[in-house]
Amino acid sequence: MRSPVDCLLTTAGLPLFLVDICLDVLAAVEFYKEGSYPSLGVLLVLLIGSSVLVQLYSWLWYSYDHFDMKTRVEESAKPGLAVLHWVQLGIYVRCVQSSSRASGSSCCSDCDSQEEDKVAFLNQDLSMLRIIETFSESAPQIVLMLAVLLQDGSLEPFQVLKTVGSLSAVAYCVTTYHRCLRSFLPGKEEQSVLSSLVFFTWNLLLLAARIVALALFASVFPCFIFTHFVCSWLLFCYFAWWADTDFMDSVGGEWLYRATVGLIWYFDWFNVVDGKTRNRAILYHAWILLDIFVLCGLWFWKMSWDPPGFELSRLQAAIVWGAVVAGYASGLVLRIVYYTCFHPKLNKVETPTGPSRPPLRNKRMKKLAENFYSSSADVELDFD
Secondary structure (H helix, E strand, O other), X not given: OOOHHHHHHHHOHHHHHHHHHHHHHXXXXXXXXXXXXXXXXXXXXXHHHHHHHHHHHHHHHHHHOOOOOOOHHHHHHHHHHHHHHHOOOHHHHHHHHHHHHHHHHHOOOOXXXXXXXXXXXXXXXXXXXXXXXXXXXXHHHHXXXXXXXXXXXXXXXXXXXXXXXXXXXXXXXXXXXXXXXXXXXXXXXXXXXHHHHHHHHHHHHHHHHHHHHHHHHHHHOOOHHHHHHHHHHHHHHHHHHHOOOOOOOOHHHHHHHHHHHHHHHOOXXXXXXXXXXXXXXXXXXXXXXXXXXXXXXXXXXXXXXXXXXXOOOHHHHXXXXXXXXXXXXXXXXXHHHHHHHOOOXXXXXXOOOOOOOOOXXXXXXXXXXXXXXXXXXXOOOOOO
16 A cells, blocks of 8 residues: 555545646736736647647557557547547646555555556656656746846845745655656555655755756846757767667657656756666756856856845855755765665566566656666566
8 A cells, every 4th residue: 555645646646736837827817917928828839848748658658559548537538539639638638646545545545556556657647747847847847936036126025935945846746756656666665755855955955956057047137048958968968879768659859858867857856767877867966066067157257246226245246156056066965875875776576476467667767766666677566
Protein backbone atom coordinates (compact mmCIF):
# COMPACT_ATOMS: atom_id res chain seq x y z
CA MET A 1 0.00 0.00 0.00
CA ARG A 2 1.26 3.45 -0.87
CA SER A 3 1.98 6.00 1.87
CA PRO A 4 -0.72 8.54 2.82
CA VAL A 5 1.60 11.34 1.68
CA ASP A 6 1.88 9.88 -1.83
CA CYS A 7 -1.86 9.34 -1.98
CA LEU A 8 -2.50 12.94 -0.97
CA LEU A 9 -0.06 14.26 -3.57
CA THR A 10 -1.69 12.16 -6.30
CA THR A 11 -5.25 13.14 -5.33
CA ALA A 12 -4.33 16.83 -5.28
CA GLY A 13 -2.97 16.70 -8.84
CA LEU A 14 -6.16 17.68 -10.68
CA PRO A 15 -7.17 20.54 -8.31
CA LEU A 16 -3.65 21.98 -8.57
CA PHE A 17 -3.84 21.85 -12.38
CA LEU A 18 -7.16 23.74 -12.29
CA VAL A 19 -5.81 26.33 -9.86
CA ASP A 20 -2.81 26.83 -12.14
CA ILE A 21 -5.12 27.55 -15.08
CA CYS A 22 -7.05 30.14 -13.05
CA LEU A 23 -3.83 31.88 -11.99
CA ASP A 24 -2.60 31.94 -15.60
CA VAL A 25 -5.85 33.57 -16.74
CA LEU A 26 -5.64 36.17 -13.96
CA ALA A 27 -2.03 36.98 -14.91
CA ALA A 28 -3.00 37.45 -18.56
CA VAL A 29 -5.94 39.70 -17.62
CA GLU A 30 -3.70 41.78 -15.35
CA PHE A 31 -1.15 42.34 -18.13
CA TYR A 32 -3.98 43.31 -20.50
CA LYS A 33 -5.48 45.83 -18.07
CA GLU A 34 -2.07 47.40 -17.47
CA GLY A 35 -1.41 47.66 -21.21
CA SER A 36 1.72 45.52 -20.93
CA TYR A 37 1.21 43.93 -24.33
CA PRO A 38 4.80 42.68 -24.85
CA SER A 39 4.64 40.88 -21.49
CA LEU A 40 1.18 39.58 -22.36
CA GLY A 41 2.52 38.26 -25.65
CA VAL A 42 5.40 36.47 -23.96
CA LEU A 43 3.02 34.99 -21.38
CA LEU A 44 0.65 33.70 -24.06
CA VAL A 45 3.55 32.13 -25.96
CA LEU A 46 4.63 30.35 -22.77
CA LEU A 47 1.11 29.14 -21.96
CA ILE A 48 0.26 27.95 -25.47
CA GLY A 49 3.70 26.49 -26.19
CA SER A 50 3.78 24.58 -22.90
CA SER A 51 0.27 23.22 -23.39
CA VAL A 52 1.04 22.02 -26.92
CA LEU A 53 4.27 20.39 -25.74
CA VAL A 54 2.59 18.52 -22.88
CA GLN A 55 -0.32 17.35 -25.06
CA LEU A 56 2.15 16.14 -27.69
CA TYR A 57 4.00 14.03 -25.13
CA SER A 58 0.73 12.64 -23.81
CA TRP A 59 -0.41 11.64 -27.31
CA LEU A 60 2.95 10.10 -28.21
CA TRP A 61 2.93 7.98 -25.06
CA TYR A 62 -0.57 6.74 -25.79
CA SER A 63 0.59 5.79 -29.30
CA TYR A 64 3.72 4.06 -27.94
CA ASP A 65 1.43 1.98 -25.68
CA HIS A 66 -0.69 1.11 -28.76
CA PHE A 67 -3.63 2.96 -27.19
CA ASP A 68 -3.95 0.26 -24.56
CA MET A 69 -6.31 2.01 -22.16
CA LYS A 70 -5.82 0.90 -18.59
CA THR A 71 -8.83 2.61 -17.00
CA ARG A 72 -12.53 3.09 -17.64
CA VAL A 73 -12.17 6.84 -18.06
CA GLU A 74 -9.47 6.41 -20.70
CA GLU A 75 -11.47 3.70 -22.44
CA SER A 76 -14.58 5.89 -22.62
CA ALA A 77 -12.50 8.80 -23.95
CA LYS A 78 -10.65 6.67 -26.52
CA PRO A 79 -12.93 7.48 -29.52
CA GLY A 80 -12.34 11.20 -29.03
CA LEU A 81 -8.82 11.02 -27.63
CA ALA A 82 -7.25 12.72 -30.67
CA VAL A 83 -9.77 15.56 -30.51
CA LEU A 84 -9.21 16.00 -26.77
CA HIS A 85 -5.47 16.35 -27.32
CA TRP A 86 -6.03 18.70 -30.25
CA VAL A 87 -8.12 21.05 -28.06
CA GLN A 88 -5.49 20.78 -25.28
CA LEU A 89 -7.62 18.63 -22.93
CA GLY A 90 -5.97 15.25 -23.34
CA ILE A 91 -3.82 15.46 -20.23
CA TYR A 92 -6.88 16.03 -18.06
CA VAL A 93 -8.07 12.52 -18.89
CA ARG A 94 -4.93 11.32 -17.17
CA CYS A 95 -5.43 13.73 -14.25
CA VAL A 96 -9.06 12.74 -13.63
CA GLN A 97 -8.35 9.02 -13.72
CA SER A 98 -5.19 9.24 -11.62
CA SER A 99 -6.90 11.34 -8.94
CA SER A 100 -10.04 9.20 -8.80
CA ARG A 101 -8.13 5.93 -8.58
CA ALA A 102 -5.74 7.30 -5.97
CA SER A 103 -8.60 8.42 -3.73
CA GLY A 104 -10.82 5.42 -4.44
CA SER A 105 -8.52 2.41 -4.35
CA SER A 106 -4.80 2.76 -3.85
CA CYS A 107 -5.12 4.54 -0.51
CA CYS A 108 -7.31 1.83 0.96
CA SER A 109 -5.86 -0.84 3.17
CA ASP A 110 -7.60 -3.62 1.23
CA CYS A 111 -6.79 -2.33 -2.23
CA ASP A 112 -5.95 -4.75 -5.00
CA SER A 113 -2.27 -4.83 -5.92
CA GLN A 114 -3.08 -4.69 -9.63
CA GLU A 115 -5.18 -1.57 -9.09
CA GLU A 116 -2.27 -0.04 -7.20
CA ASP A 117 0.02 -0.82 -10.13
CA LYS A 118 -2.37 0.96 -12.49
CA VAL A 119 -2.38 4.04 -10.28
CA ALA A 120 1.41 3.96 -10.14
CA PHE A 121 1.62 3.64 -13.94
CA LEU A 122 -0.68 6.64 -14.46
CA ASN A 123 1.03 8.73 -11.83
CA GLN A 124 4.49 8.00 -13.23
CA ASP A 125 3.55 9.37 -16.65
CA LEU A 126 1.70 12.28 -15.08
CA SER A 127 4.67 13.25 -12.91
CA MET A 128 6.88 13.52 -15.99
CA LEU A 129 4.25 15.59 -17.81
CA ARG A 130 4.14 17.94 -14.82
CA ILE A 131 7.91 18.30 -14.90
CA ILE A 132 7.70 19.26 -18.59
CA GLU A 133 4.91 21.73 -17.88
CA THR A 134 6.78 23.21 -14.92
CA PHE A 135 9.96 24.00 -16.82
CA SER A 136 8.27 25.06 -20.05
CA GLU A 137 5.70 27.33 -18.42
CA SER A 138 5.93 27.88 -14.65
CA ALA A 139 9.65 28.59 -14.32
CA PRO A 140 9.81 30.97 -17.35
CA GLN A 141 6.63 32.64 -16.10
CA ILE A 142 8.23 33.36 -12.73
CA VAL A 143 11.20 34.92 -14.54
CA LEU A 144 8.80 37.09 -16.54
CA MET A 145 6.74 38.20 -13.54
CA LEU A 146 9.78 38.92 -11.40
CA ALA A 147 11.50 40.85 -14.19
CA VAL A 148 8.40 43.03 -14.67
CA LEU A 149 8.25 43.75 -10.94
CA LEU A 150 11.94 44.66 -10.88
CA GLN A 151 11.52 46.99 -13.86
CA ASP A 152 8.63 48.77 -12.13
CA GLY A 153 10.50 48.95 -8.85
CA SER A 154 7.37 47.73 -7.06
CA LEU A 155 8.73 44.72 -5.22
CA GLU A 156 6.52 44.80 -2.14
CA PRO A 157 6.50 42.22 0.70
CA PHE A 158 3.33 40.55 -0.61
CA GLN A 159 4.84 40.19 -4.07
CA VAL A 160 8.03 38.77 -2.60
CA LEU A 161 5.94 36.23 -0.66
CA LYS A 162 4.02 35.37 -3.84
CA THR A 163 7.28 34.82 -5.72
CA VAL A 164 8.61 32.57 -2.95
CA GLY A 165 5.37 30.60 -3.14
CA SER A 166 5.74 30.19 -6.91
CA LEU A 167 9.34 29.05 -6.55
CA SER A 168 8.26 26.61 -3.84
CA ALA A 169 5.64 25.20 -6.22
CA VAL A 170 8.35 24.46 -8.79
CA ALA A 171 10.54 22.76 -6.17
CA TYR A 172 7.46 20.87 -4.94
CA CYS A 173 6.85 19.51 -8.44
CA VAL A 174 10.45 18.27 -8.63
CA THR A 175 10.05 16.64 -5.20
CA THR A 176 6.83 14.82 -6.14
CA TYR A 177 8.52 13.59 -9.32
CA HIS A 178 11.34 12.22 -7.17
CA ARG A 179 8.89 10.47 -4.84
CA CYS A 180 7.11 8.98 -7.84
CA LEU A 181 10.33 7.49 -9.21
CA ARG A 182 10.84 5.85 -5.84
CA SER A 183 8.04 3.40 -6.67
CA PHE A 184 10.59 1.58 -8.86
CA LEU A 185 12.83 0.81 -5.89
CA PRO A 186 13.11 -2.80 -4.67
CA GLY A 187 10.40 -3.31 -2.08
CA LYS A 188 8.98 0.18 -2.84
CA GLU A 189 10.39 1.43 0.44
CA GLU A 190 8.76 4.58 1.76
CA GLN A 191 10.72 7.82 1.66
CA SER A 192 11.02 9.60 4.98
CA VAL A 193 9.63 13.09 5.47
CA LEU A 194 13.08 14.35 6.43
CA SER A 195 14.57 13.04 3.18
CA SER A 196 11.85 14.74 1.15
CA LEU A 197 12.32 17.97 3.08
CA VAL A 198 16.07 18.02 2.43
CA PHE A 199 15.47 17.21 -1.24
CA PHE A 200 12.88 19.99 -1.50
CA THR A 201 15.12 22.54 0.24
CA TRP A 202 18.20 22.12 -1.92
CA ASN A 203 16.10 22.16 -5.06
CA LEU A 204 14.38 25.33 -3.86
CA LEU A 205 17.74 27.04 -3.23
CA LEU A 206 19.15 26.07 -6.64
CA LEU A 207 15.99 26.95 -8.56
CA ALA A 208 15.48 30.23 -6.70
CA ALA A 209 19.05 31.39 -7.34
CA ARG A 210 18.87 30.46 -11.02
CA ILE A 211 15.46 32.05 -11.63
CA VAL A 212 16.29 35.23 -9.68
CA ALA A 213 19.54 35.62 -11.63
CA LEU A 214 17.67 35.30 -14.93
CA ALA A 215 15.03 37.77 -13.75
CA LEU A 216 17.64 40.33 -12.65
CA PHE A 217 19.34 40.11 -16.03
CA ALA A 218 16.02 40.27 -17.91
CA SER A 219 14.95 43.36 -15.95
CA VAL A 220 17.84 45.43 -17.33
CA PHE A 221 18.54 43.60 -20.61
CA PRO A 222 15.05 42.41 -21.72
CA CYS A 223 16.11 41.71 -25.29
CA PHE A 224 19.36 39.92 -24.51
CA ILE A 225 17.63 37.39 -22.25
CA PHE A 226 16.18 35.77 -25.38
CA THR A 227 19.64 35.56 -26.92
CA HIS A 228 20.96 34.07 -23.70
CA PHE A 229 18.19 31.46 -23.67
CA VAL A 230 18.59 30.43 -27.31
CA CYS A 231 22.38 30.07 -27.07
CA SER A 232 22.17 28.14 -23.79
CA TRP A 233 19.36 25.93 -25.06
CA LEU A 234 21.26 25.02 -28.22
CA LEU A 235 24.31 24.13 -26.14
CA PHE A 236 22.25 21.95 -23.80
CA CYS A 237 20.50 20.27 -26.73
CA TYR A 238 23.89 19.38 -28.16
CA PHE A 239 24.95 17.75 -24.88
CA ALA A 240 21.64 15.88 -24.68
CA TRP A 241 22.36 14.50 -28.16
CA TRP A 242 25.96 13.73 -27.18
CA ALA A 243 24.68 11.83 -24.11
CA ASP A 244 22.76 9.57 -26.53
CA THR A 245 19.48 9.61 -24.62
CA ASP A 246 17.07 6.71 -25.13
CA PHE A 247 13.72 7.69 -23.61
CA MET A 248 11.17 7.81 -26.45
CA ASP A 249 10.21 5.00 -28.83
CA SER A 250 10.62 6.95 -32.07
CA VAL A 251 13.39 9.02 -33.65
CA GLY A 252 11.27 12.16 -33.84
CA GLY A 253 10.08 11.68 -30.28
CA GLU A 254 13.66 11.28 -29.05
CA TRP A 255 14.71 14.56 -30.66
CA LEU A 256 11.71 16.22 -29.03
CA TYR A 257 12.82 14.79 -25.71
CA ARG A 258 16.37 16.09 -26.19
CA ALA A 259 15.02 19.55 -26.98
CA THR A 260 12.92 19.34 -23.81
CA VAL A 261 15.92 18.25 -21.76
CA GLY A 262 17.77 21.30 -23.08
CA LEU A 263 14.90 23.45 -21.81
CA ILE A 264 14.90 21.78 -18.39
CA TRP A 265 18.69 22.11 -18.10
CA TYR A 266 18.34 25.85 -18.63
CA PHE A 267 16.80 25.93 -15.14
CA ASP A 268 17.79 22.75 -13.32
CA TRP A 269 19.83 19.55 -13.54
CA PHE A 270 18.00 16.51 -14.92
CA ASN A 271 19.70 13.13 -15.16
CA VAL A 272 19.09 11.59 -18.60
CA VAL A 273 21.51 8.65 -18.79
CA ASP A 274 22.27 5.77 -16.46
CA GLY A 275 25.49 5.05 -14.65
CA LYS A 276 27.68 7.42 -12.69
CA THR A 277 27.03 11.01 -13.73
CA ARG A 278 28.98 12.82 -11.03
CA ASN A 279 31.40 14.45 -13.47
CA ARG A 280 28.54 15.62 -15.71
CA ALA A 281 26.65 17.03 -12.75
CA ILE A 282 29.77 18.83 -11.49
CA LEU A 283 30.38 20.31 -14.94
CA TYR A 284 26.76 21.40 -15.23
CA HIS A 285 26.59 23.07 -11.81
CA ALA A 286 29.95 24.76 -12.32
CA TRP A 287 28.68 26.18 -15.61
CA ILE A 288 25.39 27.36 -14.10
CA LEU A 289 27.18 28.89 -11.11
CA LEU A 290 29.48 30.79 -13.48
CA ASP A 291 26.50 31.84 -15.57
CA ILE A 292 24.67 33.12 -12.47
CA PHE A 293 27.79 35.05 -11.43
CA VAL A 294 28.05 36.70 -14.87
CA LEU A 295 24.32 37.48 -15.17
CA CYS A 296 24.23 39.08 -11.72
CA GLY A 297 27.48 40.89 -12.48
CA LEU A 298 26.00 42.41 -15.62
CA TRP A 299 22.91 43.43 -13.63
CA PHE A 300 25.16 45.06 -11.00
CA TRP A 301 27.05 46.97 -13.73
CA LYS A 302 23.81 48.17 -15.32
CA MET A 303 22.32 49.24 -12.00
CA SER A 304 25.49 51.17 -11.18
CA TRP A 305 25.69 52.85 -14.58
CA ASP A 306 22.14 53.34 -15.85
CA PRO A 307 19.48 52.07 -13.40
CA PRO A 308 15.91 51.59 -14.75
CA GLY A 309 12.88 52.89 -12.82
CA PHE A 310 14.46 52.81 -9.36
CA GLU A 311 17.91 53.12 -7.86
CA LEU A 312 19.95 50.92 -5.58
CA SER A 313 23.21 51.88 -3.97
CA ARG A 314 26.28 50.01 -5.16
CA LEU A 315 26.44 48.31 -1.77
CA GLN A 316 22.82 47.11 -2.00
CA ALA A 317 23.32 45.85 -5.53
CA ALA A 318 26.52 44.07 -4.49
CA ILE A 319 24.67 42.42 -1.59
CA VAL A 320 21.98 41.14 -3.97
CA TRP A 321 24.67 39.85 -6.33
CA GLY A 322 26.46 38.01 -3.54
CA ALA A 323 23.24 36.66 -2.01
CA VAL A 324 22.11 35.05 -5.27
CA VAL A 325 25.48 33.40 -5.88
CA ALA A 326 25.67 32.31 -2.23
CA GLY A 327 22.15 30.88 -2.46
CA TYR A 328 23.16 28.61 -5.33
CA ALA A 329 26.34 27.58 -3.53
CA SER A 330 24.31 26.76 -0.40
CA GLY A 331 21.99 24.62 -2.50
CA LEU A 332 24.99 22.70 -3.83
CA VAL A 333 26.25 22.06 -0.29
CA LEU A 334 22.84 20.78 0.81
CA ARG A 335 22.67 18.66 -2.34
CA ILE A 336 25.93 16.97 -1.33
CA VAL A 337 24.47 16.35 2.13
CA TYR A 338 21.39 14.74 0.59
CA TYR A 339 23.34 12.42 -1.73
CA THR A 340 25.67 11.50 1.11
CA CYS A 341 23.08 10.75 3.76
CA PHE A 342 19.64 10.27 2.21
CA HIS A 343 19.89 9.11 -1.42
CA PRO A 344 19.51 5.30 -1.83
CA LYS A 345 22.39 3.50 -3.53
CA LEU A 346 21.36 0.52 -5.62
CA ASN A 347 24.34 -1.73 -6.28
CA LYS A 348 22.35 -4.94 -6.53
CA VAL A 349 18.78 -6.13 -6.70
CA GLU A 350 17.28 -8.53 -4.24
CA THR A 351 15.71 -11.56 -5.93
CA PRO A 352 12.05 -11.82 -4.95
CA THR A 353 10.92 -15.10 -3.42
CA GLY A 354 7.57 -16.85 -3.63
CA PRO A 355 4.85 -16.54 -6.27
CA SER A 356 4.65 -13.31 -8.19
CA ARG A 357 2.35 -11.79 -10.77
CA PRO A 358 3.37 -10.12 -14.05
CA PRO A 359 3.97 -6.47 -13.17
CA LEU A 360 2.48 -3.53 -15.07
CA ARG A 361 5.59 -2.01 -16.62
CA ASN A 362 6.11 1.65 -17.45
CA LYS A 363 9.30 1.20 -19.45
CA ARG A 364 9.98 4.86 -20.22
CA MET A 365 9.74 5.93 -16.58
CA LYS A 366 11.78 2.88 -15.54
CA LYS A 367 14.61 4.33 -17.64
CA LEU A 368 14.42 7.63 -15.77
CA ALA A 369 14.37 5.81 -12.43
CA GLU A 370 17.50 3.87 -13.42
CA ASN A 371 19.16 7.15 -14.35
CA PHE A 372 18.23 8.75 -11.04
CA TYR A 373 18.87 5.93 -8.59
CA SER A 374 21.49 3.64 -10.11
CA SER A 375 25.11 3.82 -9.04
CA SER A 376 26.29 1.59 -11.86
CA ALA A 377 25.31 1.28 -15.47
CA ASP A 378 24.19 -2.35 -15.25
CA VAL A 379 21.78 -2.04 -12.32
CA GLU A 380 18.16 -3.04 -12.81
CA LEU A 381 15.22 -1.90 -10.73
CA ASP A 382 12.56 -4.15 -9.28
CA PHE A 383 8.94 -4.09 -10.48
CA ASP A 384 7.41 -6.64 -8.12
